[in-house]
Amino acid sequence: xxxxxxxxxxxxxxxxxxxxxxxxxxxxxxxxxxxxxxxxxxxxxxxxxxxxxxxxxxxxxxxxxxxxxxxxxxxxxxxxxxxxxxxxxxxxxxxxxxxxxxxxxxxxxxxxxxxxxxxxxxxxxxxxxxxxxxxxxxxxxxxxxxxxxxxxxxxxxxxxxxxxxxxxxxxxxxxxxxxxxxxxxxxxxxxxxxxxxxxxxxxxxxxxxxxxxxxxxxxxxxxxxxxxxxxxxxxxxxxxxxxxxxxxxxxxxxxxxxxxxxxxxxxxxxxxxxxxxxxxxxxxxxxxxxxxxxxxxxxxxxxxxxxxxxxxxxxxxxxxxxxxxxxxxxxxxxxxxxxxxxxxxxxxxxxxxxxxxxxxxxxxxxxxxxxxxxxxxxxxxxxxxxxxxxxxxxxxxxxxxxxxxxxxxxxxxxxxxxxxxxxxxxxxxxxxxxxxxxxxxxxxxxxxxxxxxxxxxxxxxxxxxxxxxxxxxxxxxxxxxxxxxxxxxxxxxxxxxxxxxxxxxxxxxxxxxx
Numbered sequence: 189x190x191x192x193x194x195x196x197x198x199x200x201x202x203x204x205x206x207x208x209x210x211x212x213x214x215x216x217x218x219x220x221x222x223x224x225x226x227x228x229x230x231x232x233x234x235x236x237x238x239x240x241x242x243x244x245x246x247x248x249x250x251x252x253x254x255x256x257x258x259x260x261x262x263x264x265x266x267x268x269x270x271x272x273x274x275x276x277x278x279x280x281x282x283x284x285x286x287x288x289x290x291x292x293x294x295x296x297x298x299x300x301x302x303x304x305x306x307x308x309x310x311x312x313x314x315x316x317x318x319x320x321x322x323x324x325x326x327x328x329x330x331x332x333x334x335x336x337x338x339x340x341x342x343x344x345x346x347x348x349x350x351x352x353x354x355x356x357x358x359x360x361x362x363x364x365x366x367x368x369x370x371x372x373x374x375x376x377x378x379x380x381x382x383x384x385x386x387x388x389x390x391x392x393x394x395x396x397x398x399x400x401x402x403x404x405x406x407x408x409x410x411x412x413x414x415x416x417x418x419x420x421x422x423x424x425x426x427x428x429x430x431x432x433x434x435x436x437x438x439x440x441x442x443x444x445x446x447x448x449x450x451x452x453x454x455x456x457x458x459x460x461x462x463x464x465x466x467x468x469x470x471x472x473x474x475x476x477x478x479x480x481x482x483x484x485x486x487x488x489x490x491x492x493x494x495x496x497x498x499x500x501x502x503x504x505x506x507x508x509x510x511x512x513x514x515x516x517x518x519x520x521x522x523x524x525x526x527x528x529x530x531x532x533x534x535x536x537x538x539x540x541x542x543x544x545x546x547x548x549x550x551x552x553x554x555x556x557x558x559x560x561x562x563x564x565x566x567x568x569x570x571x572x573x574x575x576x577x578x579x580x581x582x583x584x585x586x587x588x589x590x591x592x593x594x595x596x597x598x599x600x601x602x603x604x605x606x607x608x609x610x611x612x613x614x615x616x617x618x619x620x621x622x623x624x625x626x627x628x629x630x631x632x633x634x635x636x637x638x639x640x641x642x643x644x645x646x647x648x649x650x651x652x653x654x655x656x657x658x659x660x661x662x663x664x665x666x667x668x669x670x671x672x673x674x675x676x677x678x679x680x681x682x683x684x685x686x687x688x689x690x691x692x693x694x695x696x697x698x699x700x701x702x
Contacts, residue, residue, distance in 0.1 A: 200300035212241035214248040218307045227313055231258040231321035243289050245346045246430025247314050253431045257342055258321040264438050265326060271528035272330035276338035280315045283431060285349020291401055335524025341437035348427055439491055439520035446559050447552040448511030451475055456546050457503040478547040482538035486531045488522030498567035501676050509678025511550060515563050526554055567642060571680040574638040574646050582667040583631040591664060592626040603656040605648045619644040647671050
């Protein structure tokens, strides 16, 4: 340490000269602003270097961490039998200690009157090395396929610089690094090359690069030189070990699959339904589970599979007609196209079989990420055609039926229903009922068609919800009413036509009470 301290001297020029003695070949070219040659060899197998570079902590040296990355990634990809992907990208996170070293070098250079041109970026050089090396060992990509690309993420850590050196910079804003940050950003279980080192890193609060830059910019040269001339600090400055791979993430970018589902049961929820605070199920299955199960198997989904839909129906409400649009986002699927996924054509039968006929799917197709936005937009703009059986306390007359059939573009106000007050804001919502069409079954029972805007509470529109929905079928008929059965007959994309009520109710199977 004393020899290194003497090498540094006290002036900016002497400090640069002293630091340069501990740079690798590539970093010497970087600080000299020379062109960087082909660096693929850095990511190939080499014997470990005897000394490690101060500026890159061994990242750009033969025998550094890049060779292990290439070997691990290529072996993992070949073992997982992914179908062809259109391209792949490397995402690399370098230790914050390397960032600090680069900032110190730049500040001392400016103090020495050197050029202000930035040196070649460490992360970009390392990414280029890994990318070039992987291109030699991975199967050729298929640019003609529409399959999502492959994402290869790597987190490098360097305990000496991140834990020891940064003790001198405790007055900067910090963040969690390593495993915690990677999992927060990617929500993915990671593999560990050095568990002990990773634990040490992730339990330390690490400054952000902008915060370090602000601190160093505001620091006087005397103070910085004081740090660099501290024998204890300098002992931690010269790496005794190279960087290690803290975490790797290898996965295919999300694959999106859209379609429509029909729910033919009044005892099936759309998503898994459990009693609050327990694992006890309220229903034996859900639309989401019945759809996701076969699709996960067919596409070989290794990561998360997210289900979303254009709205939802209550557990006791069936979804009929052409079905409700849904979207699946599948993370890290082995197969990225319909052609590669053996059994894709049989998915409708698999879903129907697994659900015992409760759920049907149709119009399945691969789509892109924008389908998610369109799904939300569609849920808000769809008109919906409902079909319900209602009971009326008084004897219904022909005039009552005529009054219902004459309803057009009726604006209603609905305060949040009593049944959902525990999870929804108590407020008044204005909705539009576009049209009603009633069919009398007997003196007290009607089949009622309702065409309304998205978000209308149909059950409350029928019985009035203790006066919280105005007007309602109850107020129109001036009699107590209740709803016995409700179906979503269809989602209507076009304006309601006069002939809509005359369309046959194929498959609705509404059974009025005897």
